[in-house]
Amino acid sequence: MSDGRIGNIERVGTGIPGLDRMLGGGLLAGRPYLISGGSGSGKTLLALSFLLEGIRNGEEVLLVAADEPPTEIVENVRAFGWDVSAVKTLDANPGLKAFKRTAAVQEIRTMTDLRSMRDIAEDTKRSDLVEEISIQSIHLKLRQQMAGTPFRRVVVDSMTSIRRFAVRSSNDIQPERTEIQSLLRFLAELGVTTLITVTPGDPAVLAPEEILSRGEILLTRKWIGDRSVRQIKVLRMRGCAHDPERRPFAITPQGLVVG
């Protein structure tokens, strides 16, 4: 479904018609949402469908990639025939050095400047751009970039990884909560519709995003005998009526198909 208005509220299509139907026409524009699910549940594919729908509508869209290097994302979605070259990307993957470290806390991270997917390949060998990855540093980088480009859609994939990479001076979760709140408020003030992917885990760890997001979509996978069944459920959606049922979906050569 393309972007449209239902009543007074602008709706943002997810690129997945069956999901838009569950949402009563799409996400409410300018708000942050959580996409939660285990590994391989389809969070990244859903988030990319959302960004590609924006590209189809002529919008500027941005991916903050912390789960897998952008080059891998490009390769992974080639099977679907998706052209992600117009997706601007902030590579928030830790540098190789960070992966090799044995200490629990990683100190060296790489966050390259914003670039489009088509430029990413040249960038992978550069090791001179070393910065700390944290919610705050990503916020600052986004502020700089938003000043020049009016992004309509942003995906953070995943908040779970960014929080894992971030160096914490204490176990106090409050500063992190404030940083997430500040980032999401900034994006909402600019009218950006944001998807944040998270892996479900300790509820206490998830609490900040759950409080701050305006809705949550849960992706699950269960086994019936030797058959795997994927399911999607709109857990919460403030401000609009939605289909509360758990619906089956499939990952097909065309991407996610609900129903």
Ligand SMILES: Nc1ncnc2c1ncn2[C@@H]1O[C@H](COP(=O)(O)OP(=O)(O)OP(=O)(O)O)[C@@H](O)[C@H]1O
């Ligand atoms: N071409 C394809 N055809 C069918 N299924 C595919 C294809 N490519 C990937 N998949 C499936 O899509 C799923 C990967 O989805 P995705 O990467 O969006 O998961 P994720 O929730 O982001 O996982 P993670 O938390 O590990 O990042 C896998 O289960 C994989 O089997």
Ligand SMILES: [Mg+2]
């Ligand atoms: Mg993923």
